Amino acid sequence: MASGKINVSVENIFPLIKKFLYNDHEIFLRELVSNATDATLKLKHLTSIGEAKVEYGNPIIEVKIDKEGKKLHIIDQGLGMTSDEVEKYINQVAFSGAEEFLEKYKDSAKDSGIIGHFGLGFYSAFMVAEKVELITKSYKDEPAAHWTCDGSPEFTLIPSDKTTRGTEIILHIAEDSLDFLEEYKIKELLNKYNKFMPIAIKFGTKKQSLPKPEDAADDYVAEEIEVDNIINNPNPAWTKQPADLTDEDYKTFYHELYPMQFEEPLFNIHLNVDYPFNLTGILYFPKMSNDMQMQKDKIQMYQNQVFVTDNVEGIVPEFLGMLKGVIDSPDIPLNVSRSGLQADSNVKKISNYITRKVADKLKALFTENREDFEKKWNDIKIVLEYGMLSEPKFYEKAGSFILYPTVDNKYYILNELKEAIKDNQTDKNGKLVVLYASNKDAQHSYIAAAKDKGYQVLLLDSPIISHLIQKLEGDNENLTFVRVDGDSIEKLIEKDEVQISKLSDDETEKLKTVLETLVPKPTYNVQLEAMDSNASPFIITQPEFMRRMKEMSQSGGGGMFGMGNMPEMYNLVVNSNSELATTILNTTDKSTQEHLVKQALDLAKISQGLLKGEDLTAFVKRSFELIK
Numbered sequence: 001m002a003s004g005k006i007n008v009s010v011e012n013i014f015p016l017i018k019k020f021l022y023n024d025h026e027i028f029l030r031e032l033v034s035n036a037t038d039a040t041l042k043l044k045h046l047t048s049i050g051e052a053k054v055e056y057g058n059p060i061i062e063v064k065i066d067k068e069g070k071k072l073h074i075i076d077q078g079l080g081m082t083s084d085e086v087e088k089y090i091n092q093v094a095f096s097g098a099e100e101f102l103e104k105y106k107d108s109a110k111d112s113g114i115i116g117h118f119g120l121g122f123y124s125a126f127m128v129a130e131k132v133e134l135i136t137k138s139y140k141d142e143p144a145a146h147w148t149c150d151g152s153p154e155f156t157l158i159p160s161d162k163t164t165r166g167t168e169i170i171l172h173i174a175e176d177s178l179d180f181l182e183e184y185k186i187k188e189l190l191n192k193y194n195k196f197m198p199i200a201i202k203f204g205t206k207k208q209s210l211p212k213p214e215d216a217a218d219d220y221v222a223e224e225i226e227v228d229n230i231i232n233n234p235n236p237a238w239t240k241q242p243a244d245l246t247d248e249d250y251k252t253f254y255h256e257l258y259p260m261q262f263e264e265p266l267f268n269i270h271l272n273v274d275y276p277f278n279l280t281g282i283l284y285f286p287k288m289s290n291d292m293q294m295q296k297d298k299i300q301m302y303q304n305q306v307f308v309t310d311n312v313e314g315i316v317p318e319f320l321g322m323l324k325g326v327i328d329s330p331d332i333p334l335n336v337s338r339s340g341l342q343a344d345s346n347v348k349k350i351s352n353y354i355t356r357k358v359a360d361k362l363k364a365l366f367t368e369n370r371e372d373f374e375k376k377w378n379d380i381k382i383v384l385e386y387g388m389l390s391e392p393k394f395y396e397k398a399g400s401f402i403l404y405p406t407v408d409n410k411y412y413i414l415n416e417l418k419e420a421i422k423d424n425q426t427d428k429n430g431k432l433v434v435l436y437a438s439n440k441d442a443q444h445s446y447i448a449a450a451k452d453k454g455y456q457v458l459l460l461d462s463p464i465i466s467h468l469i470q471k472l473e474g475d476n477e478n479l480t481f482v483r484v485d486g487d488s489i490e491k492l493i494e495k496d497e498v499q500i501s502k503l504s505d506d507e508t509e510k511l512k513t514v515l516e517t518l519v520p521k522p523t524y525n526v527q528l529e530a531m532d533s534n535a536s537p538f539i540i541t542q543p544e545f546m547r548r549m550k551e552m553s554q555s556g557g558g559g560m561f562g563m564g565n566m567p568e569m570y571n572l573v574v575n576s577n578s579e580l581a582t583t584i585l586n587t588t589d590k591s592t593q594e595h596l597v598k599q600a601l602d603l604a605k606i607s608q609g610l611l612k613g614e615d616l617t618a619f620v621k622r623s624f625e626l627i628k
């Protein structure tokens with residue numbers, strides 16, 4: 001039997017790296033700046049533990065374009081490499097020095113923020129360069145080294161006369177990648193990936209005015225000097241402790257993150273865990289708007305302050321997708337597919353943590369300043385209601401802060417609502433009846449009728465509300481939600497006093513027959529009801545169940561039960577105790593009777609917003625005739 005090691009030849013692997021390592025060629029810059037950052041952070045660590053006896057100083061990273069020479073330089077003042085180290089770290093593809101460093105300094109360096117992982121980042125340079133040079137001088141007292149490779153597996157390694165500590169990478173940009181010599185392009189990339197990296201990054205210079213001296217003359221012109229243009233903020237807000245940040249700091253950071261966004265966020269949630277996974281970040285609840293910019297501004301994901309992606313699907317629970325902000329975690333495996341990501345137990349834990357944290361924050365906001373929370377309700381309700389529907393863990397916690405506003409801007413939580421209606425609003429089965437409206441104007445007459453009786457009417461107007469109501473009823477057996485126009489108030493809510501019908505059974509029967517012949521069928525189903533004599537004579541209602549099913553099939557659920565195409569069907573509730581009912585019954589002239597019913601039906605339709613177009617025009621014309 002023979003055993004051995006499969007030898008993956010660099011010759012085979014090289015073109016592969018070049019083409020397929022990353023589908024996004026632009027990430028080469030992120031990788032090289034990350035390596036420069038790592039090299040600097042390593043030196044910082046080694047000096048801090050006394051292993052490197054050199055001055056750490058104030059190192060920066062510089063990115064420089066040489067357009068004529070078709071070269072791009074990335075220069076750092078980090079720990080550098082000796083010739084031997086170049087052999088080891090650079091010539092061995094897929095050998096990660098970052099991982100080796102972390103392994104070696106396991107205990108002391110675990111929070112040092114080192115980025116590298118896979119040992120492939122450096123080679124991403126060949127995605128855009130036909131030749132790469134690396135000139136490096138170690139912090140150790142050894143001569144500098146100069147490595148050159150033109151993309152074939154052959155390389156040269158010679159001594160160099162570089163005297164300053166650190167590494168310079170020179171990319172000879174390939175003909176098909178000349179874009180990367182454009183200043184705007186590099187600026188854009190640095191801004192996208194490196195904006196919050198922990199070591200200062202210089203890209204060019206900028207003019208800066210000197211401060212005006214005390215004794216300056218009136219016509220003093222500020223003197224300008226050239227200074228380094230540092231493109232990043234090495235200490236972004238999320239890396240700080242919440243106790244060290246003011247509301248203003250959080251807002252400032254929001255605008256730093258989204259420079260094109262002018263709205264202020266409503267509030268923020270600072271995330272901070274280190275066990276069992278590491279995660280920091282700040283999430284913002286934005287003011288909901290249809291603003292295009294709003295949709296462009298997504299939650300950004302970082303690893304050790306390096307931007308990775310703004311596709312946080314699977315990591316942030318779906319219902320929080322509309323939130324803004326950043327999360328930073330070195331513990332999210334990004335080399336796996338999206339579906340693999342969802343199966344990863346760390347990722348699931350992160351997602352659950354975020355849900356919990358958001359719920360806790362909302363609870364705290366509600367408890368600490370309820371009035372303010374109520375003011376924000378309209379802007380946050382969609383997210384929270386969606387969360388209740390989609391995330392059981394959120395639903396469990398949400399009961400204590402989800403608000404149910406009334407049409408008069410009073411806000412209840414569910415328990416308070418139950419308490420408020422328990423004596424006055426029960427149906428014939430003893431269930432509590434929650435009356436609600438979805439539109440204050442459109443359902444005005446129904447709301448007024450309910451309020452007349454002293455009932456509470458909620459205003460629930462989110463597009464997904466029927467789904468949520470369905471769920472709430474499922475979990476609260478003694479609760480039933482009915483929209484104010486779902487049935488006549490009299491029928492909905494059980495009252496002690498019974499209304500006596502003024503009409504005899506025969507008369508009622510006769511009136512019903514008259515109405516049924518005059519009212520269009522099957523759109524209107526006539527129901528006679530003995531109500532208070534001053535209640536509306538004609539009321540159009542739409543059974544709660546029917547309407548809700550229809551709504552649910554329209555807002556997701558894709559034509560559930562085939563209800564999407566159901567014709568509209570209504571009840572026409574006629575108050576048999578009303579004067580109009582008696583008049584209709586006693587009118588012997590058929591055409592007058594027809595006129596009365598038609599006019600009354602149109603009035604009821606107006607109340608329900610159903611009278612439109614030709615019918616409305618005819619109604620108006622007829623009404624003018626009447627008052628002529």
Ligand code: ADP
Nearest residue numbers: 035039089096097098116117118119120121122
């Ligand atoms: P990784 O960063 O995942 O370790 P890379 O391919 O990006 O893998 O880099 C390989 C190794 O080369 C690094 O781990 C590091 O040891 C070395 N290296 C790369 N760039 C530099 C640099 N600018 N300064 C010092 N060492 C570097």
Ligand code: MG
Nearest residue numbers: 035116121122
């Ligand atoms: Mg790297």
